Amino acid sequence: MESRCENCIIRQFNSLRAMSKEELKQVSDSKTTRTVKKGEPLFEEGDKLNGVYCVRNGVSKLSKLSANGKDQIVKLASKGEVLGQRSVISQESTNLSAIAVDDMEVCFIPKESINNTLQKNPNFTLEVLRHMAHDLKEADDVIVNISQKTVKQRMAEAFLYLKNNFGEDSEGYLALTLSREDISNVVGTATESAIRIISEFKKKGLIHTSGKRIGIKDERKLLEIVEGF
Amino acid sequence: MESRCENCIIRQFNSLRAMSKEELKQVSDSKTTRTVKKGEPLFEEGDKLNGVYCVRNGVSKLSKLSANGKDQIVKLASKGEVLGQRSVISQESTNLSAIAVDDMEVCFIPKESINNTLQKNPNFTLEVLRHMAHDLKEADDVIVNISQKTVKQRMAEAFLYLKNNFGEDSEGYLALTLSREDISNVVGTATESAIRIISEFKKKGLIHTSGKRIGIKDERKLLEIVEGF
DNA sequence: GGGATACTATGACAATTGTCAGGTTTGGGG
DNA sequence: CCCCAAACCTGACAATTGTCATAGTATCCC
Numbered sequence: 001m002e003s004r005c006e007n008c009i010i011r012q013f014n015s016l017r018a019m020s021k022e023e024l025k026q027v028s029d030s031k032t033t034r035t036v037k038k039g040e041p042l043f044e045e046g047d048k049l050n051g052v053y054c055v056r057n058g059v060s061k062l063s064k065l066s067a068n069g070k071d072q073i074v075k076l077a078s079k080g081e082v083l084g085q086r087s088v089i090s091q092e093s094t095n096l097s098a099i100a101v102d103d104m105e106v107c108f109i110p111k112e113s114i115n116n117t118l119q120k121n122p123n124f125t126l127e128v129l130r131h132m133a134h135d136l137k138e139a140d141d142v143i144v145n146i147s148q149k150t151v152k153q154r155m156a157e158a159f160l161y162l163k164n165n166f167g168e169d170s171e172g173y174l175a176l177t178l179s180r181e182d183i184s185n186v187v188g189t190a191t192e193s194a195i196r197i198i199s200e201f202k203k204k205g206l207i208h209t210s211g212k213r214i215g216i217k218d219e220r221k222l223l224e225i226v227e228g229f
Numbered sequence: 230m231e232s233r234c235e236n237c238i239i240r241q242f243n244s245l246r247a248m249s250k251e252e253l254k255q256v257s258d259s260k261t262t263r264t265v266k267k268g269e270p271l272f273e274e275g276d277k278l279n280g281v282y283c284v285r286n287g288v289s290k291l292s293k294l295s296a297n298g299k300d301q302i303v304k305l306a307s308k309g310e311v312l313g314q315r316s317v318i319s320q321e322s323t324n325l326s327a328i329a330v331d332d333m334e335v336c337f338i339p340k341e342s343i344n345n346t347l348q349k350n351p352n353f354t355l356e357v358l359r360h361m362a363h364d365l366k367e368a369d370d371v372i373v374n375i376s377q378k379t380v381k382q383r384m385a386e387a388f389l390y391l392k393n394n395f396g397e398d399s400e401g402y403l404a405l406t407l408s409r410e411d412i413s414n415v416v417g418t419a420t421e422s423a424i425r426i427i428s429e430f431k432k433k434g435l436i437h438t439s440g441k442r443i444g445i446k447d448e449r450k451l452l453e454i455v456e457g458f
Numbered sequence: 459g460g461g462a463t464a465c466t467a468t469g470a471c472a473a474t475t476g477t478c479a480g481g482t483t484t485g486g487g488g
Numbered sequence: 489c490c491c492c493a494a495a496c497c498t499g500a501c502a503a504t505t506g507t508c509a510t511a512g513t514a515t516c517c518c
Contacts, residue, residue, distance in 0.1 A: 064369060064370075064372075064373045066373050066374075066376075066377035066378070067377070067378075067457055068377060070377055072372060072376050072377060074369050074373075085362075086362045086365055086366060089355075089358055089359060089362045090359055090362045090366070092366075095369055095370070096369065118351070118355055118358075119351055119352075119355065120351065121351070122347070122348055122349060122350070122351045122354055123348075125351055125354040125358060126347055126348065126354055128358060129318055129347075129354060129357060129358045130319055132358065132362060132365060133315045133318045133319045133361060135365055136315055136361060136364055136365045136368060137319070137321075139365060139368035139369065139372065140293060140325065140368065141293075141324070142372055143293075143303055143368065143371055143372055143375065143417075144295050144301045144303075145295075146372060146375050146417075147295075147301050147375050147417030148295035148296070148297060148299055148301060148417070149295070150474070151474075151475070152474090179495070179496090180495075180496065180497090181495080181496095188372075188375075188376030188377070189376075189475075189476085190475075190476050190477075192475095192476075192477080192478095192497085192498085193474090193475060193476070195496065195497055195498085196475095196497085196498080198497095199497075199498085211483090211484070211485090211496095212495080212496080228296055228297065379505090380504075381504090409467090410465080418505075419505075419506050419507075421467085421468085421505095421506075421507080421508095422504090422506070424466065424467060424468085425467085425468080427466095428467075428468080440466095440513090440514070441514090460517105461516105461517095461518095462515100462516090462517090463514100463515085463516080463517100464513105464515080465513080465514070465515090466513070467511080467512070467513090468509105468510085468511085469508105469509090469511105470508090470509090471506105471507085471508085471509105472505105472506085472507080472508100473504105473505085473507090474503105474506085475502105475503085475505085476501105476502085476503075476504085477500105477501085477502080477503090478499105478502100479498105479499090479500090479501105480497105480498085480499085480500105481496105481497080481498080481499100482495100482496075482497070482498095483494105483495080483497085484493100484495070484496080485492100485493095485494085485495090486492095486493095486494100487490105487491095487492095487493105488489100488490090488491090488492105
């Protein structure tokens with residue numbers, strides 16, 4: 001028994017909430033649910049997407065491969081976010097890869113349902129537009145951060161970001177565990193540099209680690225580092 | 230005698246072309262035309278915008294101030310581009326400053342006309358959405374470039390970008406003349422570094438200069454630098 | 459035309475960051 | 489439970505880049 005979009009709580013978090021009952025029904029009838037294991041791709045750079053993915057569970061990294069063979073992670077998307085919208089809207093192949101960081105559960109919604117609604121329901125289109133405006137603003141912030149802050153500042157910022165957006169587990173570690181390589185790809189630096197700064201932060205008592213898990217110890221000092229001492 | 234939007238050629242380049250005749254008439258009746266001198270702001274970071282600006286002539290830099298007091302230029306907008314859309318759509322104060330790089334002529338369109346059309350004309354909303362999707366894709370590219378390429382590579386890329394987007398004058402110089410500081414703010418580096426690289430490129434015969442004007446001499450070699458030799 | 463002011467340029471130096479080259483630890487599959 | 493691959497970590501070094509100091513050059517305004 002498939003769950004119905006009409007009853008899906010996830011919907012409250014994204015633009016689908018602006019759909020009418022009938023539109024939602026159509027989406028629900030055409031959607032398929034899929035599980036994606038950690039490390040597997042939802043889609044890859046250059047793919048032509050035939051629809052969008054609505055995240056029900058787990059986290060996906062959106063990244064772009066650069067000429068020198070390193071990934072840059074542009075965004076981490078979790079429960080409630082819709083992936084692939086840009087590609088479907090502009091009818092181009094996607095410029096980002098989406099790879100599962102966790103085990104994921106996603107709904108695939110064929111582009112016909114989306115395009116249909118985009119043309120008929122201005123409220124929905126406006127809602128999508130608002131989300132995209134928000135993403136664009138965030139992207140601008142990322143640009144300024146990467147170009148004007150040091151690696152150390154960006155590392156500190158990344159940890160605070162992870163805490164604020166994904167929370168902590170019962171033992172006080174960041175709920176989202178990324179590999180050191182993924183962290184370096186979020187921050188935009190070499191893996192070795194990321195590791196070195198993790199060691200330094202640990203020595204200074206700002207964070208603590210256990211295996212690959214990282215916990216925040218001194219949020220205030222981390223914030224000071226972000227601001228530049 | 231004011232010119233009418235209905236007859237404005239500029240419109241062909243932006244989302245306003247998706248407006249109906251009546252909507253355009255309303256816009257035309259409510260718009261005001263303004264000239265902005267080189268160096269003056271159209272609006273500044275944090276301003277609440279009461280409308281959008283449609284560029285008829287000249288070029289504007291969209292930039293964001295970072296904590297350390299340096300600007301990062303996120304985009305250069307010229308004829309036909311509409312500025313301030315994001316702020317009006319998300320009803321937040323703007324996250325970017327827009328400053329004239331040239332003498333400019335712009336039309337100011339009050340947000341009421343825009344919001345009204347956004348709610349009623351799905352074609353217009355969709356058109357705006359497509360533009361924003363495009364901007365977001367470009368922003369992703371900028372992020373990857375800044376984080377994965379060296380300053381030298383980005384400088385080379387900037388010159389090619391300026392040539393491709395703004396062309397050359399009759400003497401073979403880049404038609405858009407930016408100060409060294411602006412160039413460094415586009416590239417995301419210190420002004421001195423930018424100047425040093427300009428000198429180096431000049432020595433190697435890749436570009437030539439005359440005052441602050443810069444001309445491209447060896448496009449192929451510049452491209453090779455961008456690609457990483 | 460001349461002087462103030464902003465922009466361009468260059469050198470010297472230090473700090474940051476990336477690269478290479480090892481080691482060690484961890485964790486998942488047989 | 490043990491092994492092996494993958495992930496983590498550290499050191500040494502070099503390259504890149506930013507900062508500071510200073511000097512030359514253009515430009516604007518009176």
